[in-house]
Amino acid sequence: MPPDSHSPNPxxxxxxxxxxxxWGDAERAVWLSRQKVRRSYLDEVxxxxxxxxxxxxxxxxxxxxxxxPLGLGxxxxxxxxxxxxxxxxxxxxxxGGVHGYETSGVQxxxxxxxxxxxxxxxxxxLLVLPCICPWGYETINRWNPNALDPNRQFRADSSAAxxxxxxxxxxxxxxxxxxxxDLHETTDTDNSEFGPAKAARDGKTxxxxxxxxxxxxxxxxxxxxxxxxxxxxxxxRQVTPIAEADGNxxxxxxxxxxxxxxxxxxxxxxxxxxxxxxxxxxxTEVYPDGRSATPAQCNAAQRVTVNAALAYLAGAxxxx
Numbered sequence: 001m002p003p004d005s006h007s008p009n010p011x012x013x014x015x016x017x018x019x020x021x022x023w024g025d026a027e028r029a030v031w032l033s034r035q036k037v038r039r040s041y042l043d044e045v046x047x048x049x050x051x052x053x054x055x056x057x058x059x060x061x062x063x064x065x066x067x068x069p070l071g072l073g074x075x076x077x078x079x080x081x082x083x084x085x086x087x088x089x090x091x092x093x094x095x096g097g098v099h100g101y102e103t104s105g106v107q108x109x110x111x112x113x114x115x116x117x118x119x120x121x122x123x124x125x126l127l128v129l130p131c132i133c134p135w136g137y138e139t140i141n142r143w144n145p146n147a148l149d150p151n152r153q154f155r156a157d158s159s160a161a162x163x164x165x166x167x168x169x170x171x172x173x174x175x176x177x178x179x180x181x182d183l184h185e186t187t188d189t190d191n192s193e194f195g196p197a198k199a200a201r202d203g204k205t206x207x208x209x210x211x212x213x214x215x216x217x218x219x220x221x222x223x224x225x226x227x228x229x230x231x232x233x234x235x236x237r238q239v240t241p242i243a244e245a246d247g248n249x250x251x252x253x254x255x256x257x258x259x260x261x262x263x264x265x266x267x268x269x270x271x272x273x274x275x276x277x278x279x280x281x282x283x284t285e286v287y288p289d290g291r292s293a294t295p296a297q298c299n300a301a302q303r304v305t306v307n308a309a310l311a312y313l314a315g316a317x318x319x320x
Contacts, residue, residue: 039137
């Protein structure tokens with residue numbers, strides 16, 4: 001199936017498993033055998049992270065992913081936090097790379113650390129986990145090696161070590177989180193590879209939706225904060241187009257909350273944006289595969305979102 005497929009093709013059948021039958025261990029093993037390393041976590045994430053770390057930031061290891069039982073290697077997980085962490089300050093969490101293939105979620109986080117982290121340190125505690133799923137980054141994959149989507153595993157009984165270790169890290173920094181921004185992309189491969197793979201894995205029919213051309217946000221249905229979402233959309237509008245709804249007023253099959261914003265019940269779905277108690281929470285989605293935004297613009301949109309969220313938090317604090 002072509003990586004830029006925008007429309008469903010009824011003749012396409014995912015090449016693993018039997019249609020209508022969920023995968024077992026054998027099918028998962030076949031899927032894993034097809035995954036290849038296509039870029040370097042060390043070269044593209046860890047090395048620039050260390051090289052561009054601001055003086056006000058502390059780099060720390062919060063865990064390790066050991067895939068030896070699957071015949072793979074291991075990965076050190078890195079976080080970045082305010083060196084001057086103070087109780088009583090608001091805490092802002094930024095997560096990236098929950099889906100490793102969504103490149104600007106990782107690179108946007110790295111750019112934000114390098115260029116914007118320092119200016120916010122005096123007012124808030126900052127905690128950034130820039131690449132939660134490094135194997136997914138290297139193999140350009142939505143899933144972890146167990147064919148699990150980490151972004152459905154942010155729950156107490158998580159089956160994904162990527163999600164479990166990220167949750168443990170954030171929770172170890174204290175109960176209070178005021179803002180949580182989770183950085184993602186929506187790509188053409190959601191239709192050409194990852195959506196069909198999920199349907200095949202689960203023994204279901206692939207539910208195709210057009211990929212939105214532009215930036216949008218996913219709010220939490222339990223904490224929608226529409227004015228917060230609107231402020232981020234207005235900020236990002238300056239660097240990349242905002243996705244337009246389809247003819248049914250939807251994005252990826254979901255009704256709009258407002259322009260450029262949809263919402264999910266994040267906790268019940270096990271999404272990364274749902275597990276903290278932050279009042280202000282959102283998930284970014286930017287489109288890197290069209291002509292309306294370059295990879296650099298996608299990275300910029302991630303940076304602008306985080307900065308706009310911090311500006312909104314400051315305004316809310318001063319108005320209180």
